[in-house]
Amino acid sequence: MRKRIVLGILISFFLLSTLSAASSFSGYAGGRLNYAANPEKEQYDPDLKLQAFFMGQFNFTQNLWSHIEFSLNTGDLLGQSLFHETDSKFQIDEISLICRGNLSDFTNYLSFFLGTYDPIGSDIFLQRYFNITPIGSKITENYLGRPGSILYPHFGIGIADIAKLHSIPLAFGPYLYVNHEDDKYYVLNGDLRIASVMRFLTIDFAVGIGIPLADKYKGEDVLIAVEKVYWHAGTTILLGNNFTNSLFLQAGVYNASFMASNSNSIVSPKDIYLLIEPRLVLRDAHLNITLFNLPPDTVKQLLFIEDTLGININAYTTTSLAGINSFTYGSHISVGLIGKNFLTIKDSLSEITEKSYNINISPYMTCNFLSGELHLQGTIRIMEFFRGRADRAISIDLGYRTKF
Numbered sequence: 055m056r057k058r059i060v061l062g063i064l065i066s067f068f069l070l071s072t073l074s075a076a077s078s079f080s081g082y083a084g085g086r087l088n089y090a091a092n093p094e095k096e097q098y099d100p101d102l103k104l105q106a107f108f109m110g111q112f113n114f115t116q117n118l119w120s121h122i123e124f125s126l127n128t129g130d131l132l133g134q135s136l137f138h139e140t141d142s143k144f145q146i147d148e149i150s151l152i153c154r155g156n157l158s159d160f161t162n163y164l165s166f167f168l169g170t171y172d173p174i175g176s177d178i179f180l181q182r183y184f185n186i187t188p189i190g191s192k193i194t195e196n197y198l199g200r201p202g203s204i205l206y207p208h209f210g211i212g213i214a215d216i217a218k219l220h221s222i223p224l225a226f227g228p229y230l231y232v233n234h235e236d237d238k239y240y241v242l243n244g245d246l247r248i249a250s251v252m253r254f255l256t257i258d259f260a261v262g263i264g265i266p267l268a269d270k271y272k273g274e275d276v277l278i279a280v281e282k283v284y285w286h287a288g289t290t291i292l293l294g295n296n297f298t299n300s301l302f303l304q305a306g307v308y309n310a311s312f313m314a315s316n317s318n319s320i321v322s323p324k325d326i327y328l329l330i331e332p333r334l335v336l337r338d339a340h341l342n343i344t345l346f347n348l349p350p351d352t353v354k355q356l357l358f359i360e361d362t363l364g365i366n367i368n369a370y371t372t373t374s375l376a377g378i379n380s381f382t383y384g385s386h387i388s389v390g391l392i393g394k395n396f397l398t399i400k401d402s403l404s405e406i407t408e409k410s411y412n413i414n415i416s417p418y419m420t421c422n423f424l425s426g427e428l429h430l431q432g433t434i435r436i437m438e439f440f441r442g443r444a445d446r447a448i449s450i451d452l453g454y455r456t457k458f
Contacts, residue, residue, distance in 0.1 A: 081110040082457050086197035086357070086429075090449030092130070098445040101130040107147075107199035117155070123148040123169070125198040147199055159221070165214040167231070172214070174247075174260045174288035175205030175304060175327070183218055183225045184251040189292050191302060191331050193344050193366050193386070196355045197453050204352065205288030205306025205327045208245065209233050216247075224250045229262070235309060239266040241284065256292040261285075264309070282313040288327070297335065304329040308349075323395040324349050324362075340384075342368040347396045357431070357451065358416055361390025363399065370418075379422050386416040412437050426456025 085106035092099040107125040114120070129141035150167035163183075165171065172179040177190045194203035208214070212231020218224070226248040235241050245262030264284035286308045294300025306327040311320045328347040333340065344366040346359065353362055370384020390412045391399070418431035431451040438447035 077115075078113045079110060080113075080458070081108065082455070083108045084197050084426075084453065084455035086451055086453035088449060088451050090433075091446040093446060100132060102132045103130060104128045104142075105197040107197060109199060117153065119152055121148055121150045121152070122146075123199050127198060160217045160219045163214075163216040163218070163227075165216070166212075167208075167214065168211050170204070170207045170209045171212075171229075171231075172247075173204040173207045173209075174258070175203045175290060175306060177203075177258075177290065179247075180249060180251060180256065180258055180290075183216065183249065184223065186251055186256070187296060189256060189290075189296060189302070191304070191329060191344060192342065192368055193331075193346065193356065193358050193388075194329075194352075195357045197357070197455075198355055205290075205304060206286045206308035208243075209235070210241075210243065212243070222250075223252060224248070229260075233264075235264065235284075236266040239268050241266050243284075245286075254294055254298070256295070257289065258291075259287075259289040261287040282311045284309045284311050286310065294333070299335055300333045302329070302331040302333060323397050324351075326395070327352065328396065338373055339371045340369070342366075344368070357453075358386045359388060359390070360414065361388075361392055361394075361412055363394045363396060364388060364390030364412075375421075381419070381421045383417075383419040385418065386414070388412070388414045388416070390414075409437075409441065423454070424456070425458070426454055429453040429455075 083106075085104060088101075088103045088105070090101055092101045105125070105127050107123065109121070109123045112120045112122075124144065124146045126145075127143045131140055146169055148167065148169040148171055150165055150169075150171055153164045155162040155164070172182070175194075177186075177188055180186050181188065190203050208229050208231060210231040210233030212229060214227060214229045216225055216227035226246075229243070229245040229247065231243050233241055233243065241264040243262055243264040245260050247258075247260040249258040250256070262285070264286070265280055266282065266284070268281055286306075288306030288308075289304070291303040292300055293303075304327065307321060308325045308327070310322075310325065313320070326347060327349060329344060330346075331342055331344040333342045346366065347363050348356075348359065350362055353359055358368075359366065366386055366388040368384060368386050370382055372380060372382045375381045392410055392412060413436040414433055415436065416431055416433045418429065420427060420429045422428075429452070431453075433449045433451070435447045435449075438444060
């Protein structure tokens, strides 16, 4: 049934685009190949994996358009042969339809969406409504579209109504959507979001609740029974801007719950997201120092970070070379505690061994290539040498992104 709904929506979008003579299309796509040893095998077993994403926007008229986004994450392409089937995860991340209404004091954006829409933590909302350049932390980069930087998702089937004022740089509005984040029941979610972009301050904040729609109470059938209420909140703040010394902050809690039998909120450490990043700029040289506590599901999607708790130092510079408009090179140095979070760090510091932490060095370079951006990176895992697993110490990534 879900596949039929998605297929029907896709067909409707394509039919709408053919009916309008003014329709147009723009897109953004990318892919990344990762070559590394399989950590689950005792003997050296090389893996070649692919991450890829595609984002597209169909403009039907000046005030009506849609977004579609999907991603692909494969297993080992070298498992048997490039010409044999490979296990992979294909996910439709977003399908949405946006209607814009221009009023005297504000512009209204009414959206109908399926999937993850303008998630908190991603700066896509700020880019869409304020037309800014990306401000997200470089440690949350990935090649699966936006999932890597999500504090909590507006995920499901729903609507959003955003108003952007003309007099001041302010956008705000509600989200109403249904998903199945609860193990047993569908969850009705209501969120409120507010964002502003000024010269030396950017802020994006959202808070909301989710109500599992139970259909049984003490074994009896009922129309609706509410046993607990989820709550979630998240914010992104940039003090300064991309051209000055600045401080980037992110914090979020996802699916904390209140239950009738317990007046206290239940918050799991794996659902807490914290990131503090001072950014220093000296002409073309940049230094970012990041303290992070990230959920395990977030870390799995990232390019530079492999642990849930730690510190990352990113030093890089941007210059121009003959035939290349922009050339960036630098390195990440990351120290992370394996499987830990900020609530357990006090106990972890007294029991540190060579197997309880990682030290990774990731030199990289990025440059313009053809009509897109080419990214080459190597990662050296220092602690693997001390653990007698030198064959697992080095990996290589090759990525490419382009707009069209």
